[in-house]
Amino acid sequence: xxxxxxxxxxxxxxxxxxxxxxxxxxxxxxxxxxxxxxxxxxxxxxxxxxxxxxxxxxxxxxxxxxxxxxxxxxxxxxxxxxx
Numbered sequence: 088x089x090x091x092x093x094x095x096x097x098x099x100x101x102x103x104x105x106x107x108x109x110x111x112x113x114x115x116x117x118x119x120x121x122x123x124x125x126x127x128x129x130x131x132x133x134x135x136x137x138x139x140x141x142x143x144x145x146x147x148x149x150x151x152x153x154x155x156x157x158x159x160x161x162x163x164x165x166x167x168x169x170x
Contacts, residue, residue: 125150125169135155137150138153147169148167148170
């Protein structure tokens, strides 16, 4: 459940909307904030659509984006970037 909240908040932030009003544990909020910058960077560099962003225990974020194809299926790209 918490990953869906993180994705919704990140997507809303990237789209310019305020995040949804939900109550989540402080650890989830800080992790989402840390990965939101990394997720925005990957989305900007690839031109893709954010699929997920998750913090890891080694101080990095695993960011997955879908990159549009030329009339075909989008390509799924997963990268590890520093927070």
